[in-house]
Amino acid sequence: MRYKGRSPLVSGKRIKKIDVRFTQEEFELILQMEKSSGMKKADLIRRKLLLDGERLLMDSKAVMNGMDGIGLELSKAGNNVNQLARYANILNKDGLLSAVIVDRFLLELRKYNKIKMELERLMRKLIRLLSS
Numbered sequence: 001m002r003y004k005g006r007s008p009l010v011s012g013k014r015i016k017k018i019d020v021r022f023t024q025e026e027f028e029l030i031l032q033m034e035k036s037s038g039m040k041k042a043d044l045i046r047r048k049l050l051l052d053g054e055r056l057l058m059d060s061k062a063v064m065n066g067m068d069g070i071g072l073e074l075s076k077a078g079n080n081v082n083q084l085a086r087y088a089n090i091l092n093k094d095g096l097l098s099a100v101i102v103d104r105f106l107l108e109l110r111k112y113n114k115i116k117m118e119l120e121r122l123m124r125k126l127i128r129l130l131s132s
Helices: 024-037 041-055 060-093 099-131
Strands: none
């Protein structure tokens, strides 16, 4: 009589192996996670690394370039706001402050705030990525 077990896998067969060493504390944490999740260690590590770990991967060069670009624009806008404020104060003292100057000042201030909000959004995203 022929034994009928599980048929051989045609695709998806795991043939590659990675050896990893853990400290005693790390290993105990893995054992606790294994016990609480009901999953085998290999499945638990595979899931954490391949599914949950994807959130941890980020293109740090792209993030830094983005932050540098935003920082440069923020600095330019801040300089423009300061120059316009100084100019507006001089004109105001002489009684020559016009609506055009005030409108330009408000335009630069809005641009500055938009860039600042984008920088804050990027920072929150980075913090979420690092803390998850």
